Amino acid sequence: MLPQQLTKTLAGAALLFSATLPAQAQTKIAADDIREKMQWFADAKLGIFVHWGIYAVNGVDESWSFYNKKISHADYMKQMSGFTASGYNPEAWADLIAESGARYAVITTKHHDGVALWPTKQAHYSVVKNTPAKRDLLTPFFAALDKRNIKRGAYYSLLDWSHKDYPAFTKDSNRYAIKDDPKRWQRFQQFNEAQMQEVATLFKPDLWWFDGDWEHSAEEWNSERIRKNILDAKPAAIINGRLQGYGDYVTPEQNFPVTRPRFNWWELCMTINNNWGYQPQDTAWKTPYEVITIFADAVSNGGNLLLDIGPMQDGTIPPQQVHVLKELGKWNKKHEAAIFGTLGGLPQGHFYGPSTLSKDSATVYLFLPGKVTGDVVLKGLKNKIASIKVVGTGQSLSHKVVGKISWSPVPGLVYIQVPPTVQDDYMSVLELKLDGPVSLYQGMGGLQ
Template identity: 75%
Template sequence: MIKKFLLKLSFIVFLLVNSVFAQSKINPDSIKTKMQWFADAKLGIFIHWGIYSVKGIDESWSFYNKKISHSDYMAQLKGFTASKYNPEEWAALIKESGAKYAVMTTKHHDGVALWNTKQKHYSMVKNSPAKRDLLTPFYAALDKQGIKKGAYFSLIDWSYPDYPGFTKDSTRYKVSDDPARWQRFLSFNQAQIDEVNKTFKPDLWWFDGDWEHSAEEWKTPSIRQNILKIKPEAILNGRLQGYGDYDTPEQNFPVTRPKFNWWELCMTINNNWGYQPQDTAWKTPYEIIAIFADAISNGGNMLLDIGPKEDGTIPEQEVHVLKELGKWNKKHAEAIFSTVGGLPQGHFYGPTTLSKDSTVLYLFLPGKVAGNIMVKGLKNTIKTIRVVGTSRKLEPKVVGKISWSPIPGLVFINVPEDVQDEYMTVLALELDKPLSLYQGQGGLK
């Protein structure tokens, strides 16, 4: 009897485990295949555009944090014109930056849709002087440029009457106390996701706001399943309570390499996501390039944000950064796109990447580096050193290699001042075979 009971129990456990796995996990091989374009892309452009650009205030959070009343915030709808919106110019600028994908805010936490939603809720088409669907022409322009389409979508909707939010029409309630009301919101939310998915078929979904509810309450397995039914190859960010494909650290880049297979650093060019004229803390092209190099060195991407004005024009400081970044990306493309993360910490004092076959090591030289740089623990023989984007070649010098010891010496490379890039110089070390590193303790036993 005990033996039969244990057999039954083990079978039930087996079914439960496999059921959970099927719902919450993805086949590792299939996810790796569909994530390849993302891993190769390295750079995306984030676009925060909404009614918050009228007064130049925090997107949604300004009324949440009581800097402004909800009614005054929503009154910005009357001032949103998109009168100078040129999606073709946007797409051309994104292409020039070197970005391979772009993510548009289809709806922020304020609930204002940038497309002609069929749901009874706010949209730019029905409630603003713009009176137009802003997504259709933008995604069409991206398609023409060969840029992957990304859709930011807020799970939170603080303006919807059935969301347990913070407006005069909605009181904070527990989902368990009023499940019917919560279900009404979920139906509305899924309907809007379905509209975006069926109309635009985004290559990438960038969800936000999942922290307010659990995966069970959000029904995130269903959200994922419904998206993939229409576009199986779509990828989803990690802000879906465990049902996404990659992680999204925000503003602060990791000090050590993240353990995630795929990740993306989302970063602003000043201190805010949307247009705020009082925010003049613009990052320089060098600072953006340095942050970008650090991200790809650690195996990640960068999603660089711009915040257009209400009329659809992009601030000139952001245009300048995108153009300078694009110029640098074009010159150093071989060291950036379709590479993998580089050396572990301690081998080189700067960012690095590797060709996919690990036979070319790229060294990014931060600042105006002239004179000797050093690489530690490189077992390989260096065949050639090239200054990427130029015809110049450099010679290595190996120091401290003892004939009877298997421990490699230190590689010094003298970098002449006249080969330096305006922002960041990159060297390509062509190796005799795939990268091999010594990571021991030197001569210590």
């Protein structure tokens, strides 16, 4: 899809949206309805993921540590006695998330271990009933987000490896085939949907971030009904792509797509080190530069970044994570115009780096990783450039067009001189104002 077409594809967006749903779930959805539903997500660009639970007590893999038999399920669950949340300050969390520049935040309401962070009325584990924290951890966090105009996101694990009626308890002792005991599976479905209804009623998430759908089919999960229940409770809610085809956007995890995903909305979820939850032995911290360049790539390709933090069991956020979020926020504040509310940038081959477009596609933003100086090159631009400025400083730069032949329709190469004095600490950004919506040459050269 050419950049100049991006603002004229509402009908195409409707088709892409319905394409993410199975045939039985597709409905005739007006393009305007889809745009309204997904627009805040498309504009948001950055979310903060929060993995917090009893796994932070011993600093082990969240749920997977017992599933993969690194630790017994009994020993894993003993961590409940050490989960205090004694240093939990949801206002400080929300301040840090706001400072990062994030427009939404997603917290683990319940991971695969089945321990809820809210006072569930179902006969199952919660931090309120089963840990020294003895309080609802979600209500004050979502309230703090509301004060800062940050959208509410609720992670919810569809599977529950600790529930007596789930058919894969630690991969062995509780295994059964649904076809052999459908009533037992029905009991689990009733429990699961009752907890989802609690989350929907108590917290009214703007975004549902499901996980764990891979163990069962859409029919077994009853994904269509789950989606309907969510939208009945809040029609504007959006759902990630882990509901066996009944979601609104795709969610690649940890690994960045090499080519732009074909779906209209997507989000890269990624950790600040190598693990989702707090693990003191994991010191493989990503640097602010690495996070910023990853974020720029995601935005350039029309997506979002959902960057994860893992608080300690007492609710304290490790200083390395605080540092990354603060530095990311400093960069975002300086370059806000080039990031938030923009469109994905130029196709590959036109510029050797990330780029974004204004919504009218008459402004191109070029991101310069690695403290670039000297000439940078833009290829195939048919437009005339009205001005070039450094985002965040307003300094004007000059450019030179090389190789333009007067009688040929093929545009020349645009060379922009970038002096050392304009370098950002992490990544400089240039703003190119054009004479109209961006128009690109994509031919073979010569007389074409």
